[in-house]
Amino acid sequence: MKFQIIKNKLLGLIIPLILYVAWDFLTSREIIPPELLPAPKVIFDTWWDLQSSGELALNMKMSLLRVGFGFLLGAISGFLLGTAMGLWKPVELYLNPLFNFFRQIPVVAWIPFLILWLGIDEWFKIVFISFGAFIPMALKTLEGIKGVPASYLEVVRVFEYGWFRVLRTVIVPSALPSISTGLRLCLSEAWMLVIGAELVAAGEGIGNVMVIARRLFQTDVVLVGVIVIAITGFAMDKVLGLLETRFLGLHRSQNAQ
Amino acid sequence: MSIAAKITIFIREKYHGFISFLVLFLIWSGVCHYKLISPDFLPTPATVGTAFVKVVSSGILGKSLGGSLIRIAEGFMIGTTLGFLLGAVMGVSRTLERLFAPLINALRQVPIIGWIPLIIIWCGIAETSKVTFIAIGAFFPILINTFEGIRSVSHSYVEVAQVFEYSRVKLLRKIVIPGALPSIVSGIRLSMGTSWLLVVWAEINTRSAYGIGDLLSSSREEHNPGLIIVCILVIGFVAFLINELFGHLEARLNTWKKSYR
Amino acid sequence: MKKIINILLVMAVGMALFGITPGFAAEKVIRIGYPGGSGRPVSAGGWGYVQAKNLFEEEFKKDGYRIEYNYIKSQGPGCNEALANNSLDFSFHGDLPVLAGRSGGLKIKALTASRGGNAHLLVPTNSSIKTIKDLKGKRVGVGVGTWTHTLLARVLNDNGMTLKDIKVINITGSDFETAIATNDIDAGFGSRALVRRGVAKIIWTTVGKPVKYQSIFSLVVREAFLKQHPDIVKRFVKMYVKGLYLASLNKNETLKFNTRTGSALQDNIDDNAGQSIKYITAPRIDGQVTQLYKEVQLVAKNNGLIRKPFDVDKDFIDSSFLEAALKELNLENHWPNYDYNGNPIKK
Known part of the structure; x- marks a missing residue:
């Protein structure tokens, strides 16, 4: 059985391995021009250069700060709107149509408008990212709260719980899984949008490193950038996933009791 | 029920929404009328209206939408075809799944916009790069949905088919694909929605003659706030249409799937 | 339902084929790239005369070539990218992009160069x-x-x-x-x-400062194209030199002609004050140009803009086409060579 699992894992390595060998072979013999695809070793060296000179760390810090602020701003406001619409019928009746209308507009369409209002500096990027984070968060919060089974609410009505207690013991726990899905969605959206914003206009940041490298014809640096953003995005999602199982796991077992 | 009655019910149920839109519009007009915000930043409703009429009557909007839609059609078709085929073979064969899954999962981690600089180096700034970019974006949702759709086909159906000694092709055509279809269609909807976003991103980053993203960029370059708003609304409206259209198809397929059982 | 499935299958097959087909249409075309900012998509100086007199079109008409001028909004770096993925054959762009492209592995050769651009x-x-x-x-x-x-x-x-x-x-x-x-x-x-x-x-x-601050723009060609069509390159350079010759005849006329790009005449006059028309149209990659290439490369290296410097003299410059063109047009002595400070070297 264990052997089977190892065999399955090894099977997955075959294609990446073949691709790697082909990549190495084709680039070291310059069958693929190095300006289009540098050799793996070159990529590694470049990564090491960027890493040891601190350039990568500096730019990653800028991008992560932007994501952090944008994510917080968007997630909090999205959560508030979602909660308000979920808990108060009138708010939902009046605001949901508006929200549904604006939600259809892809964030990318807002770029010129935001640049017009906020310039091309930090605020533009942060607000832009928060726009993207806001929508999934509000949506998922609303969904979560609306998804609380009606039978639960009837039970608490029978027991004549106060509204705060209803919120704490019934609504929040059963809405949490949906909310945490919203959080993960809006983090990955924020990470993508920071790259997009930095491609359009930026001073520093990992997206900007890629733009500059592209303009200076340093394909190796662009590739390092692609790999770095992929790993970072993956790591951020994993961390959030771990937090989710840790805290939601607790909640779920509490519920079960 | 008569149409009039339907309308009354519709209005009774939805009037709140109209009120909030009306309030928003009044605030907008009020702010513009009393010049609380300079028209350079917030165009008046009239400016937006004229800008809209202008781009429609000059045919620029039509050409831009047309340009973008052609790009989407090409990229979407290439991306969904490849995604569907790979998703299907991975769904059908566990060995192929094990072979490809790690690679696909690694590639999927790249935020789609992160591909832009690399694609520009590889494919240039002309049509090819835009189409490639859209194809990459459309590839993943359909792949995953096809894969999951096939895997969700109930085992009992497959067993029944085996009892009747269906051939492989017949099994695929009669059981697997119909069973997976709703999931595939929802993958198509996701891919289509993504394609629409990505064509805008692609056109912003690599300009072309006509495209909705180019119209958006030029609205900024020309400092034309009216046109900016028109672009936002048009892009939103098309996104809405795509969602509705495919959502409708999806819903129909789902009811069909239920009755089929 | 079956219909939908069949349609999907047909679509899938059709599109798989469709994805392969583009790129086969073999059309004879010579593609030239320029950095294009916000002005009109036409050129000034020698290039302007080449365009205005349709020199390329007439030269290559008999071979069935179409001439395509591309004004690339992302400027010199965009020209590099277009050269890299074979969407351009020739390009005329500034010193840093040309050098950065070559350093990044782009296979290009510099055929001629122009000096004296200001910012x-x-x-x-x-x-x-x-x-x-x-x-x-x-x-x-x-x-x-x-x-x-x-x-x-x-x-x-x-x-x-x-x-x-x-x-x-x-x-x-x-x-x-x-x-x-x-x-x-x-x-x-x-x-x-x-x-x-x-x-x-x-x-x-840069106006009135030492000439080392001014730009060098180079006409570069893809090495693959050069190997494939040396004859085309030869005639191309000849026609370009013809355009430069026309531009070098009368400074006032040329500056007036250059307003076709949308620039104001007075600005053109101010920008080129103190520069002879021969100087700004001279095409040779002479001592001045190579020296400036090296200096720019050094500055770029020191500021982290170029990572791998290369030997400029070796396998980057190919003056043979230019010299042949000058000879054929009897213009060998029309332009002098210039020294580092931009003064003509007397023979």
Whole structure:
């Protein structure tokens, strides 16, 4: 059985391995021009250069700060709107149509408008990212709260719980899984949008490193950038996933009791 | 029920929404009328209206939408075809799944916009790069949905088919694909929605003659706030249409799937 | 339902085929690239005369070639990218992009070069920035990877600063013009047109400075194209030299002619004050040009804009086509060679 699992894992390595060998072979013999695809070793060296000179760390810090602020701003406001619409019928009746209308507009369409209002500096990027984070968060919060089974609410009505207690013991726990899905969605959206914003206009940041490298014809640096953003995005999602199982796991077992 | 009655019910149920839109519009007009915000930043409703009429009557909007839609059609078709085929073979064969899954999962981690600089180096700034970019974006949702759709086909159906000694092709055509279809269609909807976003991103980053993203960029370059708003609304409206259209198809397929059982 | 499935299958097969088909249409075309900012998509100087007199079109008509002029908004770096993926055959762009492209592995050869291009460091009209030293910590707009990028590095280095002491904002063309008008950037290299429109003033300019600050633009060709069609390249260079010759006949006429790009005549006169028309049209990659290539490469290397420097003299310059063209047109002595300071070398 264990052997089977190892065999399955090894099977997955075959294609990446073949691709790697082909990549190495084709680039070291310059069958693929190095300006289009540098050799793996070159990529590694470049990564090491960027890493040891601190350039990568500096730019990653800028991008992560932007994501952090944008994510917080968007997630909090999205959560508030979602909660308000979920808990108060009138708010939902009046605001949901508006929200549904604006939600259809892809964030990318807002770029010129935001640049017009906020310039091309930090605020533009942060607000832009928060726009993207806001929508999934509000949506998922609303969904979560609306998804609380009606039978639960009837039970608490029978027991004549106060509204705060209803919120704490019934609504929040059963809405949490949906909310945490919203959080993960809006983090990955924020990470993508920071790259997009930095491609359009930026001073520093990992997206900007890629733009500059592209303009200076340093394909190796662009590739390092692609790999770095992929790993970072993956790591951020994993961390959030771990937090989710840790805290939601607790909640779920509490519920079960 | 008569149409009039339907309308009354519709209005009774939805009037709140109209009120909030009306309030928003009044605030907008009020702010513009009393010049609380300079028209350079917030165009008046009239400016937006004229800008809209202008781009429609000059045919620029039509050409831009047309340009973008052609790009989407090409990229979407290439991306969904490849995604569907790979998703299907991975769904059908566990060995192929094990072979490809790690690679696909690694590639999927790249935020789609992160591909832009690399694609520009590889494919240039002309049509090819835009189409490639859209194809990459459309590839993943359909792949995953096809894969999951096939895997969700109930085992009992497959067993029944085996009892009747269906051939492989017949099994695929009669059981697997119909069973997976709703999931595939929802993958198509996701891919289509993504394609629409990505064509805008692609056109912003690599300009072309006509495209909705180019119209958006030029609205900024020309400092034309009216046109900016028109672009936002048009892009939103098309996104809405795509969602509705495919959502409708999806819903129909789902009811069909239920009755089929 | 079956219908839908069948349609999907047909679509899948059709599109799989469709994906393969493009790129087969073999059309005979010569594709030329230029960095194009915000102006009209036409060129000035020698290129302008080539276009206006349809020199290429007539030369290559008998072979069935179409001539395609591409004005690339992302400027020199965009020309590199287009050359890299074979969407251009020739390109005419600035010193840093050409050198960065070659250093990044782009297979190109420099056939001719033009010197004497100017740039002005602009700040918004109401700005308090008066000298280069005031730029410290400010947002400076520059087309990353264009020739003004090394110029900026150079000017900063002269004043004891580096690119790290300012905030470099990658911005070009009309975006740059908007950003400086709205104070979104504090400074940047641009043309006199912005001064004319009253949105910016000049705090430093290459005009009247040593010629080492001026641009070198090179006509480059893809090596693969050169190997495939040496004959085309030869005739191409000849026609280009013809255009340069026409441009070199009368300075006032040429400056007036150059307003076709949308520039104002007075600006053209101011920019080229003190430069002879022979100087700005001279095509040879002479001692001055190679020396400046090396200097730009060194500045770029020191400021981290080029990672792997290469030997400029070796396997980058190919003057044979130019010399042949000059000989055929009897123009061997029309332009002198220039020394490092831009003075003609007497034979």
